[in-house]
Amino acid sequence: MIQYPAPTGGASLMLCFKPTGKSILIVGSNHLAASRTFSSLEADAKIVIASSAPRSEACGELRWRLENGQISQWFNLDPGLDGADIADLLDDHLDITLVCITDTLVGPDTRNRRSFASASLIKHICAKRRVPITVADIPPLCDFVFPSTHRFDLKSSNLSSHLQIGITTNGRGCRLSGRIKRDIVCKLNPSFPDAVEKMGELRDMARSEQPLPNGAVIDELDRDDDAGATPLNAPVTQLNTAVLAQEGPADVASRRMRWVSQVSQYWPVDRLASLDKDTMSQILAHSLHHANGGSANGDGVTSSHAAELRTQSRHGIHLPRIRPQGKIYLVGAGTGHPSMLTVGAKKCLTELATRVLSDKLVPAEIIALIPSHIPVYIAKKFPGNSEGAQNELLNMALEGARNGEVVVRLKQGDPMVYGRGGEEVLHFRKHGFEPIVIPGISSALAGPRGVSEMLLIGTGVGRNGKEVELPGYERSRTLVILMGVARLPQLVGNLTKRADGDVGRRAKGAGSPYPDYLPIAVIERASSVDQRLVASTLDGIVDAMERVGEQRPPGMMVVGWAVLSLEGEGDLTVLDDVAKCNDDEGVLEKRDMERVDRWLGGTKHVVRDGLGSAWQEFLD
Structure with missing residues (x-):
């Protein structure tokens, strides 16, 4: 007899809700209400605020968003009749799909805090109208909860990406969920957000190059939820001239999306994140039986070019050789004795460096730790030549980094304590390199010249x-x-x-x-x-x-x-x-x-x- 897995209760049904153009009612005007408002705005929802507290007592962020037209409507609730007010709101605004009560939040300010009885009444009102509700700090009244979420930024710009994660402990460790989220965020490959955007562009190109009749779309094997989808490497009909001759637009589109899925699964993440339009066009061209003209082999590549492409690239796509990006470390040598070096400083000097540029004040005992095959340059700083010697070191550091080297700029003490480290950070950044600062042991903290005496x-x-x-x-x-x-x-x-x-x-x-x-x-x-x-x-x-x-x-x-x-x-x-x-x-x-x-x-x-x-x- 077939045995299927037994469900274990206590989990949440985790969904990605898209409230585009719909209204979300937020009850309260505190900082939690502001947070819920921001999250809802990022999901393209319309915001309706209802508060028993005067508008003048609302948090600054909500007042600012109201003044700047980001909140659709604001209602002042009658503290004695706010249940009836909420009912009227829901009846008058049938597009309200979610209700978030925030003024039950536990905190030091209890002047306008909603009681359990009042929150229960609103819950009853919402339940009669089949509108899901969440109530801060009262789990039994919640139909849904907000997980601990993070939306990633793109490496290539200051914009937010489409990549989000959400963590829930289902009420067993609410504070811990934030820590779990941070741990995941810190360990995730930072190229994933850009890879998501590039794959989105590739999908759009795949759809637009050969649209199907009546606007149909094939999303086969390219969805966030793969439950019920065909396995990525499920058996398919092997391509040959006879099969290709019988293919219609839907078959071609399906094969193109399968190829896009293969690329998303098997190409290196960093490579996906750096895709350009030309490479995307190559990917789609090689998925079609008429790529480059002539007959096609089983890989969707013309036989006249197949051998050449296989020797050049991954999956038949030419990958231009990219020179490795060099790095610059600003390293503090500490107080002088080698035993006072930080672990990070020692790692830079003995394991990572391919070129060391040292200030003349760094003790010889520390210089002696550097492997003998690593070139070391000591600054030629003497009275009257400090600026010239400094500029020489800066130029040498940039030259090494541009050639793919790991340059260690070694400085006595801490680089940022009147050691001109701040100037060097800005100089290297201006020329395309963000230096990594390895602090040295010091009795003080950063005080850049021209700012702090x-x-x-x-x-x-x-x-x-x-x-x-x-x-x-x-x-x-x-x-x-x-x-x-x-x-x-x-x-x-x-x-x-x-x-x-x-x-x-x-x-x-x-x-x-x-x-x-x-x-x-x-x-x-x-x-x-x-x-x-x-x-x-x-x-x-x-x-x-x-x-x-x-x-x-x-x-x-x-x-x-x-x-x-x-x-x-x-x-x-x-x-x-x-x-x-x-x-x-x-x-x-x-x-x-x-x-x-x-x-x-x-x-x-x-x-x-x-x-x-x-x-x-x-x-x-």
Whole structure:
């Protein structure tokens, strides 16, 4: 007797819902409501907000999206009759397909928090109308839940890709699901998002080159859900002249899509991610029996060219030879003794380097660790020649990287502590190479020239949990606060709040108040695979941290102009502007705010997850 697998209950039916053009009702106006709104907008849904709280108390993101026309409608609910209001909304808007209640979220603010009884009533109203509902922090009332999701960015641009993943623990480890997601994201080949986009282009080309009658489409073997699909290598009729002569448009289209599927399954991911239009055309041409003219063999390639193509390429497609991309590492030699080298620095010097360019201050004992067959060049820096020697090293590094070498730029101490490392990062980036910085052991952190003349390190939590008095604002100073991210609103308030009637003095603590627009970065789990950097201004960082979700301790804060100094093309003129503005505070403030706007690019904050593909490759 045939035995089929027995189902094990407790799982979710995981679907990819496409609400394009349909409305989603979001009840509440807190940060969770903003998150649900953003996710729904990315799915091309229309947003309807209903809130018992006044619109003035809604989170800043929702107010901004309303002002910018991203929210279709906003309804103010009567706190005593909001059940009836919801019923009327659903009856008047029959295109509402999902309801998300967010104002039941557990948190410190309970002023407008919805009760279990109220949420149960709305659940009953939705059930009568067969509208699925999810209720924050009340699983028994949920028809569906939002998994922990991630949408990948393209390597080739700053745009989001079509590749998404979702993780659920089915209520058994909700916090853990975020960690699982980060682990998957960090380990996934970074070329997959671009490969998805390229395969999408190839599919579109395959469909458009020989459309079927009446607009029919063949998606055979090329779908996200392969349940019930023909196995990729299922037996098919072997091609010969007689078979090809009897093929119709549907047969040709089906064979073309099978060929596209084979390419997606067996070609290297990096190769898929780098496909261009010419190669895509070759792929489709060689899938047709009339490719290149003449009769075809069983591979869909003309017999006159088959042998040549097989010797040239994978699957009969010519693959141009690509010169390996070189790399540049900025490596800190630490305090001097070889035992103080980091593991990463030693790996660069003894395993990875094919060329080493060293500052003259690096001790001979460290130079001696470099294998004898690796060329080592010591900088010719002496009084009056520092700029010339520096430029010579930069040119040599670029020359080696362009030839596919692994260049190690070895610097004493830490490359970023007044070691001109920042200048080198920007120079190499400008010429097409993003250097990997391997820190050296140092008693201080980064303070790029032209931005910071002083680095102050403090704690955000005093003894026995008491508040600490932070120093006043100095333009040329970078303030690093270790610990205390959980007290971020309080710390920001202490830095920026001005004394009544005195704009030049802080309400608490000595020194001048910090400008609201001053950059600040929160760095969590630094150097771990799930590192996260959230950067904004002092008046925007609290909202940014709430927006990105749960914290990832341990964390530290960096306050000052050093935060934006190495972004993009870089900005090392912060201190120079004081003289240029002739100490005119109004002019200086205007230049500073323009500097911040360039950095943020019209957004409220910057978020960077993980260490980046180059760092991850190095660690692996």
